[in-house]
Amino acid sequence: MASASTATARAAGTSTMMMMMMMRKKREDDDEEEEENMEVELDKFPSASDPHKMAKMQAILSQFSDEQMTRYESFRRAGFQKSNMKRLLASITGTQKISVPMTIVVSGIAKMFVGELVETARIVMSERKESGPIRPCHIREAFRRLKLEGKVPKRSLPRLFR
Incomplete structure (x- = not known):
């Protein structure tokens, strides 16, 4: 009798695992399809081979110091x-279905914000006549300045702990 219940439990566990694997595979296929569609849509936009823009960019890059160029290259990479x-967006929105374009957009916005924060922190350092790596006090001051400029959105929900 025990062997029959064990076999039934094993079969139920196996079918549950198979079902989970099939669902995971379907989600991965959907994500891949969305990524492929995104690539097709991106091809519709004009390329960055505009000679006027390229010349302007070269003029700007030629003015960079070695330190600025290193930071710029790191930022680009x-x-x-x-x-x-995706995990962050899922926790914010409360839904598990996050589209690839939404992920790309939010990643881009986050990257721009971090770049702005670093540049403002560098300005803070130069005003204080300090050199070396950016310290937390520089980041805090840069964040405070960005907040005053209105570049940091206000909280929609009150803080839980203070």
């Missing part, structure tokens, strides 16, 4: 992982 951004 940096990004947020899609999986982490």
